[in-house]
Amino acid sequence: MKLPRDIRDLLKRKYESKRQQWLKESVSKIALDSWPLEINLGIPSEQDALRQPDAVRAWISTWQSWQGRGAVLWSERHWRTLGTQNVPEKLKLECPDDAAVWIGEAERWACAVERFKMLVQRWPALGETLPKYFDVLADYSDADFFSLCEIVSWLCANPHSNLYIRQVPVAGVHSKWLESRKGLVSALVDAIQTNLTEPRDFYKCCGLRPLPQLIRMRILGAELRKRFSGLGDISIPLEEAASLSIAPACAFIVENLQSALAFGDLQNAVVFMKLGYGLDVLEKIPWLQSTRCLYWGDIDTHGFAMLNRGRSHLPHLESVLMDEATLLHHQALWVEEAKQSTAIELPFLNASESALFRSLKNNTWGQKVRLEQERIRWDEAWSVLQPFC
Secondary structure (H helix, E strand, O other), X not given: OOOHHHHHHHHHHHHHHHHHHHHHHOOOOOOOOOOOEEEXXXXXXXXXXXXXXXXXXXXXXXXXXXXXXOXXXXXXXXXXXXXXXXXXXXXEEOOHHHHXXXXXXXXXXXXXXXXXXXXXXXXXXXXOOXXXXXXXXXXXXHHHXXXXXXXXXXHHHOOOOOOOHHHOOOOOOOHHHHHOOHHHHXXXXXXXXXXXXXXXXXXXXXXXXXXXXXXXXXXXXXXXXXXXXXXOEEXXXXXXXXXXXXXXXXXXXXXXXXHHHOXXXXXXXXXXXXXXXXXXXXXXXXXXXXXXXXXXXXXXXXXXXXXXXXXXXXXXXXXXXXXXXXXXXXXHHOEXXXXXXXXXXXXXXXXXXHHHHHHHHOOOOXXXXXXXXXXXXXXXXXXXXXXXX
């Protein structure tokens, strides 16, 4: 025997699973779902009614006095002992509006439907993509929704502007607004322009120019610095770094900024810093392919995950100061890694690196052991690094 609270719970689940389809139906001439919707109220058997007469009477009384959305359909039951009884059989709802009222979503649903119809009338190709963004349709403020329409309209009208985000001449749409909605905007623009339901890269899709990816590099050798007018610390776009006509004998890739800044002069060497997991950029620099490349990061699970990623792009990448002896020698300086890497196996590590990674994952020496590279005494670290060049 279903009571109104049971119907409400049932409709909440149905609304969550069906609202995207119901949105599509709101502009479709062909019904895609079974409306009106009839929900069985769970008529008890005569034996149930005999066992719990008070509950059955209360159930019938509830539906007799009920005045909510929809219609209660009644039917007669001819029972041997209790005789003919008029009982509530089904609740009939005519449309999704009724379901939304039942679960307290009437205002959000009406807003989503109105905006959906407006956008599909303007851009019919959005019919398949927009329902995925139900919360945007239902919850955006009028100002944000207006901005969304304006930016999508401008990007579709100017598909090859090659502007930076801040240069887009749409009133009220500042760069932070657009940056935080790149996925949504690219999905809508892609659907309108190409009928793709899965968005491509935001910048390619919208015809905008991404900011150049800057690589920070220190030139450690005096002779090599002459090639850069004496500059020793430069931030350079990746494309320009790739086009440099230099051939250093050695390149260090160091995760921690201060560790990289502590490097002294080394003949014919460079050091890259703070690439994090973005080590894939290294394979785009041709002159590194013939350079000895050494990676120095923290001795923790993420440090080895970064090394693994770097080596997947630079197969000849070596590790330095990331071994068990270094870890155990600095036990007094260990800290706890806040959150370990989720990786189970790192296929590009060598045998000793893999063994150390597994020991860290398994907490062999303690809970989430971590040795940050900058904690190693600099004179000891520098004595290890210098001989490589």
